Amino acid sequence: xxxxxxxxxxxxxxxxxxxxxxxxxxxxxxxxxxxxxxxxxxxxxxxxxxxxxxxxxxxxxxxxxxxxxxxxxxxxxxxxxxxxxxxxxxxxxxxxxxxxxxxxxxxxxxxxxxxxxxxxxxxxxxxxxxxxxxxxxxxxxxxxxxxxxxxxxxxxxxxxxxxxxxxxxxxxxxxxxxxxxxxxxxxxxxxxxxxxxxxxxxxxxxxxxxxxxxxxxxxxxxxxxxxxxxxxxxxxxxxxxxxxxxxxxxxxxxxxxxxxxxxxxxxxxxxxxxxxxxxxxxxxxxxxxxxxxxxxxxxxxxxx
Numbered sequence: 001x002x003x004x005x006x007x008x009x010x011x012x013x014x015x016x017x018x019x020x021x022x023x024x025x026x027x028x029x030x031x032x033x034x035x036x037x038x039x040x041x042x043x044x045x046x047x048x049x050x051x052x053x054x055x056x057x058x059x060x061x062x063x064x065x066x067x068x069x070x071x072x073x074x075x076x077x078x079x080x081x082x083x084x085x086x087x088x089x090x091x092x093x094x095x096x097x098x099x100x101x102x103x104x105x106x107x108x109x110x111x112x113x114x115x116x117x118x119x120x121x122x123x124x125x126x127x128x129x130x131x132x133x134x135x136x137x138x139x140x141x142x143x144x145x146x147x148x149x150x151x152x153x154x155x156x157x158x159x160x161x162x163x164x165x166x167x168x169x170x171x172x173x174x175x176x177x178x179x180x181x182x183x184x185x186x187x188x189x190x191x192x193x194x195x196x197x198x199x200x201x202x203x204x205x206x207x208x209x210x211x212x213x214x215x216x217x218x219x220x221x222x223x224x225x226x227x228x229x230x231x232x233x234x235x236x237x238x239x240x241x242x243x244x245x246x247x248x249x250x251x252x253x254x255x256x257x258x259x260x261x262x263x264x265x266x267x268x269x270x271x272x273x274x275x276x277x278x279x280x281x282x283x284x285x286x287x288x289x290x291x292x293x294x295x296x297x298x299x300x301x302x303x304x
Contacts, residue, residue, distance in 0.1 A: 033077040033284040036265045038166065039215035040190045045108055047259040047284040049080025050277070051221060051270040055090040065273070067097050072274040074103050076281050082193075082219065082268045083132075084112040084143055085124055091131035099133050109134065110191075110219070112143035112170060117150035125154070129163075141168040141193055145179060152187060166190035172221050174202050184210050191217045196264070198257050198301050199225035199232070208263035223258045223267040224251065232304045241296060246286030251276075255283035257297050260290075 035044040050073055055066060070081070083090045091111060098104050111128045115121035129135065140155050142148040148169060158164040168191025171180050184192065184207075192211050196203040200222070211218050224230070233250050247253045251269075258267045271277050289297060 031285040033281060034259070034288070036217075036259075038190065038217045038265065040166070040217070045266055046077055046079050046281075047264075047266055048078065048255060048281050049082060049108070049219070049266045049268040050078060051268040052081065052083045052090045052094060053087045053270055054272055055083070055087065055093050057089040057093045057096075063093065063096070066093060067100055068274050069272055069277055070094075070097050070103065071101050073271070073277045073281070074101075074106055076278065077284075078277070078281060079106065079108045080110065080219070080266050080268060081107050082110045082221075084114065085128060085131075086112075086114055086143065091128055095131050095133035104134055108138045110139035110141065111137060112141045113151045113155065114143040114146045115151070116147040117154050119147070121147050121151045122154060125151075125158075135163070137164050139166040139168060139191055140164050141170045141191060143170050144172065145169060145176065145183065148183065156188070166217075168192055168217075168219075170219075170221070171195065174200070177202065177206050180207060181210060184214055184216060189214075189216050191219060191265075193219040193221055193268075195222045196220045196258060196261070197223050197225040197229065198254055198297065199228045201298075204261060208261055212263040217265040218263050220258050220264055220267040223269050224254055229254050229301070232301065239300065241293070244287070245289055245293065246282075248282060249279050251279050252283040253297065255280060256289055257294060259284065260288040260294060 033046040033048065035046050037044055057063065081094065083094055085091060098107065109132060111132065113121055113125055115124050125140065129137065142151055152167065155164060155167045159167055168189055169180065169183055170193035172195045194203045194207050208218060230250060238247060238250065242253050245256060247256060255267055255269065258264060269280050271280060
């Protein structure tokens with residue numbers, strides 16, 4: 001996905017005109033994103049995706065901003081888009097955006113199951129296909145293990161039928177880690193989604209090593225710790241070692257820390273603006289921190 005900055009801006013401007021919204025791209029050099037393999041298949045996906053918990057159906061101007069964001073994300077090489085039925089109207093607006101931009105075949109679309117099979121779980125899953133306006137989902141995950149016992153077998157049947165490509169589980173709470181470990185040890189899983197950041201490293205001690213051992217791809221949610229990391233660094237300038245890693249912002253430092261863990265396949269920070277997309281995707285380019293650099297980042301943050 002090597003294209004020049006001029007070609008990107010020209011192409012993106014064309015998308016904006018076609019979709020009827022004002023396109024004002026944030027100028028950025030376009031680079032090839034670092035990709036990681038999904039262990040169960042070997043398929044490569046970029047190391048930074050996008051979380052859509054805050055995506056809601058709004059007025060035309062608000063919807064246009066989300067189209068702008070997703071178009072920018074994909075044109076810069078982004079693929080993984082994560083949503084869920086419980087994210088308000090996220091699935092609905094994403095379905096509209098993806099249909100409008102005609103990007104379905106260029107995105108890795110992930111959503112979640114959050115009900116028992118006997119309590120509307122299957123109907124809710126079918127509704128995800130409808131809302132996302134697709135006949136195939138790349139990944140469906142049992143959301144915070146809700147209904148996992150009855151729905152994971154269903155998801156595997158959908159996978160056999162070709163309607164789902166990958167199956168996984170998620171958590172965003174450290175208190176669920178013991179249960180997550182049991183599922184990882186005893187169940188066939190393609191993916192695990194887990195909370196992990198510079199401010200919350202417990203998954204790095206308990207969950208990520210087992211994922212690596214079992215060959216389970218890892219999506220990381222809350223990689224920016226819901227703003228906690230930015231509050232910690234405040235208005236401090238980037239240290240010299242950050243530029244050695246090619247970082248131009250604190251967001252890139254925080255995200256490079258996450259995706260440099262050898263078990264992590266892709267981090268999915270929430271992004272609703274094109275400028276955040278451009279900044280965050282920059283973390284998936286250039287040099288990655290090694291063990292020594294990761295310790296340096298940890299020590300810097302812990303000293304604040």
